[in-house]
Amino acid sequence: MPVLHNRVSNEELKQRLMEETFHRVTISFYQYFPIKNPQEFRDHLYKQLNALGVFGRIYVAKEGINAQISVPEHYMEAFKSFLYGIEPLNGLRLNIAVDDDGKSFWVLKIKVRDKIVADGIDDPDFSMERKGRYVNAEQMNELLKQPDTIVIDMRNHYEYEVGHFVNAKEVPSDTFRDQLPMAVDMMKGNEDKNIIMYCTGGIRCEKASAYMLHKGFKNVFHLEGGIINYARQAKENGLESKFIGKNFVFDNRLGERITEDVIAKCHQCGKPADTHTNCKNNGCHLLFIQCESCAAAYEGCCSQECKDTIHMPVERQKELRKGIENGQNIFNKSRVRLRPRLGE
Numbered sequence: 001m002p003v004l005h006n007r008v009s010n011e012e013l014k015q016r017l018m019e020e021t022f023h024r025v026t027i028s029f030y031q032y033f034p035i036k037n038p039q040e041f042r043d044h045l046y047k048q049l050n051a052l053g054v055f056g057r058i059y060v061a062k063e064g065i066n067a068q069i070s071v072p073e074h075y076m077e078a079f080k081s082f083l084y085g086i087e088p089l090n091g092l093r094l095n096i097a098v099d100d101d102g103k104s105f106w107v108l109k110i111k112v113r114d115k116i117v118a119d120g121i122d123d124p125d126f127s128m129e130r131k132g133r134y135v136n137a138e139q140m141n142e143l144l145k146q147p148d149t150i151v152i153d154m155r156n157h158y159e160y161e162v163g164h165f166v167n168a169k170e171v172p173s174d175t176f177r178d179q180l181p182m183a184v185d186m187m188k189g190n191e192d193k194n195i196i197m198y199c200t201g202g203i204r205c206e207k208a209s210a211y212m213l214h215k216g217f218k219n220v221f222h223l224e225g226g227i228i229n230y231a232r233q234a235k236e237n238g239l240e241s242k243f244i245g246k247n248f249v250f251d252n253r254l255g256e257r258i259t260e261d262v263i264a265k266c267h268q269c270g271k272p273a274d275t276h277t278n279c280k281n282n283g284c285h286l287l288f289i290q291c292e293s294c295a296a297a298y299e300g301c302c303s304q305e306c307k308d309t310i311h312m313p314v315e316r317q318k319e320l321r322k323g324i325e326n327g328q329n330i331f332n333k334s335r336v337r338l339r340p341r342l343g344e
Contacts, residue, residue, distance in 0.1 A: 017055070017106040024055070024070040026097035026104040026251065028228060030116065030203040032064040032128045033088035038112045046110045048082050055105035057250075059113045063128070065089075066116040066203055068251055070105045095201050095228040097249070097256060104251035117203050120177030121211065132197065132209025132220035137233035140196065140223055144242055149194040152183055154204045155248070158287060162255060162264045162274040163227075163245030165198065176204055183208065184215045191217050198223035198230075200247065231258045246274050266291035268298065281306035283321040 035041050042060045049058075049069075056069025071079045084090045097104070135143060143149045144166070151168040153160050160170045171179040171186065187195060195217055197205035202225045209222040223230055227247045234241045244261040248254065254276040266273040266289055273291035280300035288302050301307040309317060 014106045023073045024104075025073055025076060026068075026070045026253075028068045028095045028097075028201045029092055030064065030066040030201065031089055031092055032116075032206070035060065035062055035064065038062055042110050042112050046108065049079075049110075050108055052079055052082070054079065055108050057105065058108075058110040059116050060110065061113045061116045064116050068105075068201075068249075069108075093225055093229070095225050096232065097228065097253075104249075104253055106252075117207060118175075118177055119180060119207055119211075121180070123214070126211065126214050128207065128210050130210060130213055131206055132213060132222045134224040135196065135221045136224055137230045137239055138237065140230060141239060141242055143194055143196060143221065146194060149196060150187065150190060151196045151198065152187070152208075154179060154183070154197050154199045154208045158276070159200065159248035162276070162289070163243060163247055163258060163261075164263075165243050168198070180208060180211050184212065187212070187217065192219065194219045194221065196221045196223065198226060200226045200249065201228050202226040227258070228256075231256075248276065264289055266294055268294040268302070279303075279306050281309045281317075283309065283317065 038060045045058065045060070052075045053072045054069050054075075056067060058065065058067040058069065080094075083092065144151065151165050153164050153168045153170050154176070156174040157170065157172065158174070160168075164170070169186065171182050173179050173182055183197075195212060197208045197212070197220070199205040199208075202223065205222040205226065209220045212220045225232075227243055228249075230243060231241065231247065233239070234243075241259050244259050245263045246255040246257050249256055255274070262272045262274050264274040265271065268288075268290060271291050271293070273289055275290060275292075275295075276287060277290050277295070277300060279286040279288070279302040281302075284302060284306050286302045290298075290300070290302075298304070298307050299310065301310060309320065312320075
């Protein structure tokens with residue numbers, strides 16, 4: 001059986017990406033639909049998409065598919081033809097990135113998961129068949145004018161921090177599985193009000209809307225295609241954007257600008273800034289917001305300690321990294337800090 005995954009180093013793959021002479025289009029899409037054999041479906045996807053030069057990250061589960069990818073522009077029609085040839089995906093809306101240089105991904109990774117978005121729901125009576133009503137950009141803006149409308153951001157703190165809808169409520173947790181019951185508790189007493197859920201591309205808020213209905217809320221909506229689709233519709237139709245700031249995205253860009261508003265602050269000096277970066281110390285790799293001045297002063301690091309580390313011999317750096325659990329460390333002001341203070 002042929003190997004259905006990549007074996008080339010990330011460094012070489014990134015170099016190949018930078019040397020490409022054609023443009024790529026960054027796309028995201030998802031669909032909840034039953035997949036009987038996720039592994040078989042995954043391998044079929046990999047074979048076809050790899051042949052089209054598609055890069056990105058795709059999750060497949062028995063409940064559906066979730067994808068963030070970049071497609072060579074000259075293969076867009078072939079890509080659509082293949083995707084829409086899969087019956088449950090025929091005519092599926094594709095979210096096209098609004099602020100894109102085509103360098104979002106450099107490798108194709110397709111993984112089989114238990115769920116396409118981890119939700120922690122173990123209630124056998126819960127079903128995605130009953131979900132909230134879609135709203136487009138125009139409908140979103142109209143609902144936002146009504147005093148009985150409540151808008152809930154179903155993204156993580158670090159996403160909310162750099163951009164969100166005006167007056168949107170943040171659910172203070174960085175895991176979707178925790179946010180679902182928290183959103184229900186926060187909204188108790190508002191069962192008859194208009195509740196709009198939103199997220200980056202629609203996948204989390206669609207499930208959240210179904211969960212809210214399951215818990216007895218009556219007028220639940222979710223933003224079709226999430227912030228990505230809202231921004232595109234608002235631009236195309238000349239609508240005022242009620243989303244301000246940046247939309248955090250989970251690819252190499254780490255964000256796409258929706259409006260010129262800078263609503264976040266540098267985690268090191270406190271100046272207005274909304275550029276996320278990962279600490280250049282590979283033993284840290286903290287995700288945090290850094291202004292241009294601090295980026296220069298700390299050489300892309302989150303602290304003087306990490307700055308000193310990156311100037312150590314490579315072997316010494318490797319020694320320091322031994323035994324360190326280096327997952328996705330995130331600076332979150334709403335919770336206990338991972339470091340005493342950034343910059344110290």
